[in-house]
């Protein structure tokens with residue numbers, strides 16, 4: 081009997097997302113030193129391990145923490161400020177001007193903490209972000225305990241903190257150098273905004289920098305039909321092929337891929353590429369529905385994201401999982417198009433592959449980081465539970481969250497975010513909101 085492990089987390093079900101372990105009934109997960117050391121039937125775990133910290137499992141399910149593959153954290157402060165327009169109008173007429181006026185390091189500190197609060201309380205344990213002042217976001221992530229890939233924005237146009245390409249590129253490289261190897265939970269990355277805001281030779285420069293730094297890239301790709309038309313006309317090939325050709329052999333996390341073309345799929349599947357599907361944002365901006373089932377069938381790694389809270393308007397991954405499971409049935413005119421298990425995988429195992437962290441997260445198995453969530457399956461409003469995967473996709477939501485753990489440390493317990501001072505956060509959000517509202521009235 082091995083005693084003294086940090087934590088044992090039990091569940092009526094442990095949904096491992098691991099191919100051989102599958103779903104374990106009456107199971108438990110053993111956590112030590114930030115990692116999972118064993119997963120199995122609870123009776124075996126209690127026979128083999130002891131801990132002073134045992135989280136009981138009656139009426140609960142344990143699963144991998146959710147992975148949000150595409151966010152713009154501090155856009156939480158623009159929630160609901162510009163609804164019901166299409167992407168280019170939304171960006172150019174509203175969002176870019178708002179960002180020019182309001183985005184400062186203090187704005188980012190408040191907005192990013194608000195985003196982390198929301199993600200922690202809705203079961204996300206890892207996210208991939210692309211927003212201004214990533215060094216400020218990194219401090220927030222460091223202290224709130226989440227895991228993140230934080231990508232420094234690069235764009236050819238003036239934007240908060242930058243004149244244009246040269247200084248945004250230099251700042252991105254400096255950010256990666258500053259944060260690489262500093263915190264196990266934080267992977268610094270580079271974020272050329274999109275093929276329509278970053279010139280082809282600049283994409284090539286980012287690719288070179290990313291290779292030199294061994295850093296991943298996050299980029300918006302093929303989000304709208306306008307982008308497909310514009311890039312195809314300018315470059316003679318569609319946006320994803322264009323970006324991957326220019327960026328070269330480097331890990332690329334491509335947000336949206338709504339207009340991914342079938343003849344791009346083989347390249348997407350063979351490159352170090354992941355497509356992040358953002359169903360709510362794509363629906364709200366009327367961009368379209370990404371060909372997720374076709375990409376999966378072609379072997380492309382696909383993850384799931386919310387996008388920023390200004391185009392969603394929240395960061396709740398349970399909504400994305402359910403919406404993905406529903407809209408692909410409609411798109412493909414088939415109820416079996418995206419089964420519950422596949423939808424769950426987009427936010428866990430497949431999502432981890434799409435962002436290049438499949439060796440650390442996305443499954444509950446020995447050797448993986450101890451990033452997991454425990455949800456109630458005993459709420460009267462959602463009884464009974466006949467099929468746990470169906471329950472997690474179509475019925476469960478953030479209200480069911482009981483515990484959330486990242487790298488072996490609890491960040492959420494019984495309705496409380498343990499790593500963020502909620503009262504102080506609310507005061508800071510109120511101050512920024514008032515200043516935005518005042519400026520908009522003037």
Ligand SMILES: CSC[C@H]1O[C@@H](n2cnc3c(O)ncnc32)[C@H](O)[C@@H]1O
Pocket residue numbers: 152167171175176179210211212233234235273274300303361387388391
């Ligand atoms: C360069 S930092 C990120 C930049 O992207 C903007 N943005 C937010 N959502 C989207 C989207 O869906 N497509 C393209 N660009 C988006 C954000 O406002 C920042 O300016």
Ligand SMILES: [Zn+2]
Pocket residue numbers: 150151152300335387388
């Ligand atoms: Zn985005």
